[in-house]
Amino acid sequence: MARNADVVVVGAGMFGSAAAKYLSRSGADTVIVGPPEPDRPAAARLSEFGAYHDESRIARCLGWDRFWGTVDSRSTARYRDIEAESGVGFFQECGALALIAASLREHTDTMLRTSEDDGVTVDRMTAADLRQEFPGLGLPPMNGGVEGLLERKSAGHLNPRHLVRAQLALAQAAGARLLRATVTGIHRDGPAGPWHVRTQTATTGATVTVRADKLLIAAGSLVNHNNALPRPYRLDLQTFTEPNLLYEVADRHLPALQDLPTVVTIDPEDSGDANLSAYLLPPLRYPDGRWYLRIGPAMQPAVRELRTTDEIHTWYARQRITPQQSALLSRMTKVLLPGLEPVSVREACCVVDKTPTRYPYLGHLDKDKSLTVAVGGNGHGARGSDEIGRLAATLVLGDRWDLPLSQETFAPAHEPGAAAGRPDYLRPPYGLC
Ligand SMILES: Cc1cc2nc3c(=O)[nH]c(=O)nc-3n(C[C@H](O)[C@H](O)[C@H](O)COP(=O)(O)OP(=O)(O)OC[C@H]3O[C@@H](n4cnc5c(N)ncnc54)[C@H](O)[C@@H]3O)c2cc1C
Structure with missing residues (x-):
């Protein structure tokens, strides 16, 4: 079975659900693909694990630096609206x-x-x-x-499960289609052709391929391990x-x-x-x-x-x-x-x-800007996820970037270790988690 869309969002977690909301509100025909939370971690596939499968995440506006302070403040200012619009409490x-x-x-x-x-x-x-x-x-x-x-x-604190539920409800209300499935492979028809996203549904195992002009990869921490990136990409994460x-x-x-x-x-x-x-x-x-x-x-x-x-x-x-x-x-x-x-x-x-920069990767991987990533919460991406998803949608749509930091700062680095001098993540300074 095949479907078409303007944009496929891979990953229905914190960044993907927020991005799908903003994409569909901008009029893009959006399909968001992600499996439900697994019942038994021991029997789950890697692609089913998500960093939001819990009841609480610290929410705060004070940031270690300008980026985190800005995304966290902008997101927090919208929490009550998201709750009111979706009918789902989380904060x-x-x-x-x-x-x-x-x-x-x-x-x-x-x-x-x-x-x-x-x-x-x-x-x-x-x-x-x-x-x-x-x-x-x-x-x-x-x-x-x-x-x-x-x-x-x-x-x-916020309940990350409820926030994701709220964002998905708002995305769907704006026209997005949610496919409860895992992406098992992605390929493209030539250097400028549409993307083909092969998925397998969680319940029946049926396969569905979605064809789209653009892709947003928001598949979380395990993105190098869970078939969510088309070959040969691999991020420095x-x-x-x-x-x-x-x-x-x-x-x-x-x-x-x-x-x-x-x-x-x-x-x-x-x-x-x-x-x-x-x-x-x-x-x-x-x-x-x-x-x-x-x-x-x-x-x-x-x-x-x-x-x-x-x-x-x-x-x-x-x-x-x-x-x-x-x-x-x-x-x-x-x-x-x-x-x-x-x-x-x-x-x-x-x-x-x-990530080596300690910031999320928000940027394009390919020259024609049809393949965008939003990953790298760096251990505290939940509270700012609404703004991170909005910025990702901005990039997919080619709209104006409106952060006080240049967009180049968030350019995804491929090839692990490619960034000059790998930071020692387990030594100070650690930042505010
Ligand atoms: C224990 C813990 C405590 C934390 N505490 C805080 C905190 O206090 N405050 C805070 O702000 N942040 C906190 N974080 C970080 C925060 O939860 C993450 O930064 C945030 O969830 C990242 O969002 P994401 O969308 O990148 O990834 P996720 O929320 O993990 O979403 C990724 C989604 O992609 C899906 N996926 C993966 N592979 C595929 C595939 N092949 N096909 C389809 N879908 C796929 C996964 O199933 C998942 O649903 C914490 C994280 C952890 C683990």
């Missing part, structure tokens, strides 16, 4: 706290100046202020002490473990924990597995009906690179974090929430991607 405005090593003061000053320019209000707090406002929260013992940056408004511990919280302990903001800790010390960079989300009700508080490492040495398709598959299928990761996350939980008495603790494994 909890509980505030976001960054606990930053005092030795990073110069960078902290710059971040605050940038956020002020963007109209983002951030309270700068001393350790004494923090103890007074959050008596149950411990402060990590970083060299020179920590200071707190607290965003009380337009910050907290590295994949890292994202280990989490989920602490089940008893109902009687919820009132003391539910008012916490989201927390990230930024430790610039190059101290190997003793590094204290982490993030913590307050308890949320998960699909099994229980309440879990979630902790994970920010970018730091306990994170590990996954280099091959086999390594990635094993990491997902086993859902077992390493003993070092477990020790770090247990330790950080004790530091941040010394009074916590969990009912149970469980492990969860996902992945994040890193």
Whole structure:
């Protein structure tokens, strides 16, 4: 069976669903292709894994630099409209706290100046202020002490599953067609002909080919491993473990924990597995009906690179974090929430991607600009995904680029290692996750 479209979006996750909304609202006949979330990770194919298969992502406007601050602020300003238009709630405005090593003061000053320019209000707090406002929260013992940056408004956490559902509903309302399928191959009729996207549906296994003038590849962290890129393209994009511990919280302990903001800790010390960079989300009700508080490492040495398709598959299928990761996350939980008495603790494994620039790739791969990519959330693409999807749609449509940074900054680098001098992703500075 064959279908036609102006644009095929490969990947119905955070970037793809937002882009499909903007493309279809601009009048492009859009097909978005992506499998549903797998029921059992152990039995899933790589293309079925998504970084949004969870209940919470930190949402914040304060960015490590101008790019992230801008995309995150622009997206956050639209959350309530997306909720109202789609009828799907996803944003909890509980505030976001960054606990930053005092030795990073110069960078902290710059971040605050940038956020002020963007109209983002951030309270700068001393350790004494923090103890007074959050008596149950411990402060990590970083060299020179920590200071707190607290965003009380337009910050907290979002439910990435619900946000994707909302964006897909809005895309479909604007005319996009959603194909619940996996892309198994892409080829082109000659250098200027249409693209042929071969798909296999999730439920029946039936194959459908969609023919389109343009392609947007938004297939996430595993894009080099999941048949979503036409040959011979391969992006300079590295994949890292994202280990989490989920602490089940008893109902009687919820009132003391539910008012916490989201927390990230930024430790610039190059101290190997003793590094204290982490993030913590307050308890949320998960699909099994229980309440879990979630902790994970920010970018730091306990994170590990996954280099091959086999390594990635094993990491997902086993859902077992390493003993070092477990020790770090247990330790950080004790530091941040010394009074916590969990009912149970469980492990969860996902992945994040890193680009050499630490920015997403938003650009064309081919000369005639019919093949565009939007990948590389760099571990914190969820909160800015609406703006990242809008920028991707802008590129596909050939519209004006309206970011304060040049579009060249986001040009996708092919060939892993092609960028001069591969960065050491597991050494400071790590940035705000
Ligand atoms: C544990 C964890 C915690 C995180 N915490 C935060 C946070 O606090 N704040 C934040 O802002 N961000 C956070 N992130 C990052 C954020 O979730 C990602 O940056 C974001 O999801 C990236 O969006 P994406 O569209 O690139 O990828 P995804 O959302 O993963 O979407 C990619 C989609 O492509 C589909 N796909 C793949 N191959 C194919 C194929 N062959 N055919 C069709 N479809 C295909 C996949 O099934 C998937 O649905 C976190 C990520 C993880 C893993």
